Amino acid sequence: xxxxxxxxxxxxxxxxxxxxxxxxxxxxxxxxxxxxxxxxxxxxxxxxxxxxxxxxxxxxxxxxxxxxxxxxxxxxxxxxxxxxxxxxxxxxxxxxxxxxxxxxxxxxxxxxxxxxxxxxxxxxxxxxxxxxxxxxxxxxxxxxxxxxxxxxxxxxxxxxxxxxxxxxxxxxxxxxxxxxxxxxxxxxxxxxxxxxxxxxxxxxxxxxxxxxxxxxxxxxxxxxxxxxxxxxxxxxxxxxxxxxxxxxxxxxxxxxxxxxxxxxxxxxxxxxxxxxxxxxxxxxxxxxxxxxxxxxx
Ligand code: FE
Numbered sequence: 001x002x003x004x005x006x007x008x009x010x011x012x013x014x015x016x017x018x019x020x021x022x023x024x025x026x027x028x029x030x031x032x033x034x035x036x037x038x039x040x041x042x043x044x045x046x047x048x049x050x051x052x053x054x055x056x057x058x059x060x061x062x063x064x065x066x067x068x069x070x071x072x073x074x075x076x077x078x079x080x081x082x083x084x085x086x087x088x089x090x091x092x093x094x095x096x097x098x099x100x101x102x103x104x105x106x107x108x109x110x111x112x113x114x115x116x117x118x119x120x121x122x123x124x125x126x127x128x129x130x131x132x133x134x135x136x137x138x139x140x141x142x143x144x145x146x147x148x149x150x151x152x153x154x155x156x157x158x159x160x161x162x163x164x165x166x167x168x169x170x171x172x173x174x175x176x177x178x179x180x181x182x183x184x185x186x187x188x189x190x191x192x193x194x195x196x197x198x199x200x201x202x203x204x205x206x207x208x209x210x211x212x213x214x215x216x217x218x219x220x221x222x223x224x225x226x227x228x229x230x231x232x233x234x235x236x237x238x239x240x241x242x243x244x245x246x247x248x249x250x251x252x253x254x255x256x257x258x259x260x261x262x263x264x265x266x267x268x269x270x271x272x273x274x275x276x277x278x279x280x281x282x283x284x285x286x287x288x289x290x291x292x293x294x295x296x297x
Contacts, residue, residue, distance in 0.1 A: 009159050010176035014202040014243035018211065020225040021236040026057060032119070033068025036060060040214055040232045041133075043268065048234065049210050050261035051136040051186040053078060053273055055232070057214065059085075059129035066128045069120035074292050075111035076283045077142040077273040079135040079183075081190065082107045082119070083170060083255075085216075087128035093117035094292060097148040104153030106170055108181050112137070112144035114283070114292035131214075131255065138185045139264050139275050151180045164196030172258075174203060189258040195220075195248035203256060204243040211235040211244065211258035218252025227254075 024045070026038035041055035060066060069089070082089070088102045093109070094116040101107045101119075109115065121128060137144070157169045157177050169179035172189030179190065187209065193201060195218065205211050212234045213220065213227065220227045222244065227233040235244055235258075246254070265275045272283040286292060 008176055009161070011161075012175050012202050012204045012243065014204060014245050016238070016241045017202075017223055017243065017245040018205070018235040018238055018241040019223040020227065020233045022234045023225075023227065024232040024234065026230065026232070031056070032070030032073070035068060035070065036065040038230070041212075045234075046266050046268070049212060050263065050266075051188075051259045052210070052257065053134035053136050053266070053268070054132070055134075055214065055257075056132045057216065057230075058131075059127075059216070061127050063123075063125050066121050067124070070118060071120070072116055072118045073271055074114060074116045074287050075109075075271045076114045076287075076292070077111065077279075078137050079108065079110045081109075081133040081135060081170070082130065083133075083190075083192070084130040087126070087130065088122040089128075090120050090122045091117060091150075093146070093148065095146045095148065099148075099150035101150065102153075104156065104168075106151040106156060106180065108149050108151065110137070110144065110147035112142070112146045114286065115146045116292050133190070133257065134273070135183075135186060135188055135259070136262055136266070136273060138262055141185070142274060142279075149181070156180055161199075161201065163201065164199040165201040166194040167201070168192040168194075185260070186262065187260040189256070191256045193246070193252075193254050193256060195246075195252040195254075197248065197250050200245060200247040202243060202245045205235075205241075205258045206260070207237060207239050207241055209258045209260050210237065211256070213244075213246065213254050213256050215252065215254040217254075218248055218250045220252055220254055221247040221249065
């Protein structure tokens with residue numbers, strides 16, 4: 001069953017759409033215990049796409065590409081958002097949280113001052129497909145207490161436009177429908193869009209927010225630019241634009257992500273993202289001294 005919000009949809013009108021500034025092809029890599037994935041938002045794009053730090057896409061029918069999962073590892077200073085399109089993944093962390101992430105569900109974890117967690121597949125065959133997004137925390141929130149929420153698929157607000165676009169609102173708001181998660185400082189918008197053939201979709205986005213789309217089925221048109229499957233399109237920050245208009249000539253699925261930049265220094269060392277090298281050094285020391293596990297109990 002899907003959370004129904006029909007009847008409360010407000011059509012969004014975009015007078016001037018953003019265009020595509022740049023198309024990005026992801027980089028094939030592996031992480032955790034040999035999980036194959038495509039890193040779409042890499043470290044070199046962190047300033048341009050502030051407050052987002054990373055986007056990984058994974059999608060495979062081969063168990064050997066995912067079976068190792070992500071055994072115990074730490075995070076500090078940001079939030080991880082895992083959106084599972086297909087598959088089952090078990091999460092456990094040092095704050096005592098445990099949850100099962102499956103088809104259409106979202107796991108939102110605020111690492112804050114430190115979490116050690118594992119993300120392990122709970123299937124031995126079949127398809128595993130989804131995304132992991134890293135969202136930065138403002139300097140003053142980096143050492144906040146860890147927080148975690150599992151959002152089952154049925155609890156992700158969803159609506160369908162007259163034009164034939166089904167919209168799943170993971171974060172932020174679209175057409176008057178509030179998403180599952182809201183954040184004041186970064187104001188993340190995270191939509192999963194399913195287009196019927198020939199459908200268009202308009203989304204209001206403040207001009208100062210950084211925004212991108214990633215197409216995972218079919219293809220999109222943004223202004224005069226085609227965005228093929230498995231491409232990210234960084235949307236231009238045109239001060240005259242009030243949003244974006246997307247069009248699909250064939251059945252298409254894409255995620256649209258936007259957020260308010262923090263404009264703070266970014267210092268990253270693996271799973272730690274702070275503002276200075278001194279804070280990174282401290283994070284490594286705290287982790288090695290076992291202070292992540294105890295900091296949350
Ligand atoms: Fe992790």
